[in-house]
Amino acid sequence: MAEENFQERTEKATPRRRRKAREEGKVARSVELNSAIIICLGFLTLYLAGPMMATQIQNIMRHTMSNAPLIAASDPTFVKVFGDNMLHFFSILLPVFAVMVVIGFGSNVAQVGFQITPKALEPKLEKLDLVKGLKRLFSSRKLVELVRDTVKLLIVFYVAYLAIRNEFDNFFLLPDMSTVQFGITMGRLALVIALKIGAAILVIAALDYMYQRYDFEKSLKMSKQDIKDENKDTEGSPQIKARIRQMQREMARRRMMQEIPKADVVITNPTHLAVALKYDPAEMQAPMVVAKGERLIAEKIKEIAYEHDIPVIEDKPLARALFKMCDIGQLVPANLYRAVAEVLAYVYRLKNKTLG
Numbered sequence: 001m002a003e004e005n006f007q008e009r010t011e012k013a014t015p016r017r018r019r020k021a022r023e024e025g026k027v028a029r030s031v032e033l034n035s036a037i038i039i040c041l042g043f044l045t046l047y048l049a050g051p052m053m054a055t056q057i058q059n060i061m062r063h064t065m066s067n068a069p070l071i072a073a074s075d076p077t078f079v080k081v082f083g084d085n086m087l088h089f090f091s092i093l094l095p096v097f098a099v100m101v102v103i104g105f106g107s108n109v110a111q112v113g114f115q116i117t118p119k120a121l122e123p124k125l126e127k128l129d130l131v132k133g134l135k136r137l138f139s140s141r142k143l144v145e146l147v148r149d150t151v152k153l154l155i156v157f158y159v160a161y162l163a164i165r166n167e168f169d170n171f172f173l174l175p176d177m178s179t180v181q182f183g184i185t186m187g188r189l190a191l192v193i194a195l196k197i198g199a200a201i202l203v204i205a206a207l208d209y210m211y212q213r214y215d216f217e218k219s220l221k222m223s224k225q226d227i228k229d230e231n232k233d234t235e236g237s238p239q240i241k242a243r244i245r246q247m248q249r250e251m252a253r254r255r256m257m258q259e260i261p262k263a264d265v266v267i268t269n270p271t272h273l274a275v276a277l278k279y280d281p282a283e284m285q286a287p288m289v290v291a292k293g294e295r296l297i298a299e300k301i302k303e304i305a306y307e308h309d310i311p312v313i314e315d316k317p318l319a320r321a322l323f324k325m326c327d328i329g330q331l332v333p334a335n336l337y338r339a340v341a342e343v344l345a346y347v348y349r350l351k352n353k354t355l356g
Contacts (some may be wrong), residue, residue, distance in 0.1 A: 013220035028216035033205035041197035159200035259290040274298035
């Protein structure tokens with residue numbers, strides 16, 4: 001039993017394990033990828049909407065400065081005008097914030113799909129355990145993540161340095177520019193630098209996403225014993241399934257024995273096989289097998305037939321053919337019509353009946 005608990009996890013995760021992990025909020029997701037997409041698309045949105053936003057902010061400032069004497073007379077502390085201007089300022093930035101939220105939400109959905117997982121939001125007392133928290137903090141996994149994040153940060157700093165150095169000559173031209181030219185140039189420089197840094201982060205994020213996928217798949221792997229235990233949980237143990245099949249066979253056998261008294265004839269092997277047939281010309285297109293069995297069950301079929309005065313006819317080839325070709329409740333196949341009709345005709349003659 002101890003060996004089973006330490007089996008190597010080499011098997012791929014089953015759909016049930018994946019579904020359970022997803023319900024608990026465990027998915028392959030890269031936070032860096034979300035950040036990279038937000039940075040790239042966010043700065044691009046800010047650049048495209050920048051001129052319009054700058055114009056609106058400029059209008060607010062121009063209105064405030066030109067009406068400063070009137071404002072000072074009505075509101076010496078400038079509290080109201082400050083609040084109004086801040087409200088206008090945030091209303092100008094609101095579309096950009098909305099776009100950022102949509103980008104962040106869309107990048108998450110693109111990675112893991114849309115699903116609400118209440119279990120992931122449930123409070124867990126084990127997270128308040130200080131000892132376990134310290135163990136997680138100083139674990140080898142956290143050390144690897146620290147080294148990985150440090151390397152990422154150094155790469156981003158290096159790319160940022162190269163991006164700024166390439167644009168360094170343009171900074172000397174800024175004092176000679178007008179306010180509008182200054183704003184346009186700074187906006188372009190900021191966009192170029194941000195996109196270069198974002199592209200570097202995007203490459204790192206793509207690699208991180210592949211690693212997260214690999215680590216997630218590795219964490220979901222199961223041992224052969226895990227798969228056996230899961231099958232027991234979903235389908236029941238082999239002993240229970242065997243017992244259920246046995247009960248089903250017994251119930252089917254009882255129903256079959258109850259149909260034997262309604263049969264017209266029982267055809268035997270004579271000792272190994274027995275097949276009970278019933279035929280009602282008004283309701284059936286052909287004779288129907290109502291019971292069949294071999295060895296002990298065949299003896300029981302014949303015993304019930306004798307008790308209810310049902311003729312028992314010995315016909316080895318026909319008995320073997322019916323037993324092999326027909327299931328219980330099935331009509332006799334056409335290639336056996338002639339042989340069965342001869343038996344039924346003989347039975348009806350014994351009972352002074354006519355074949356319908």
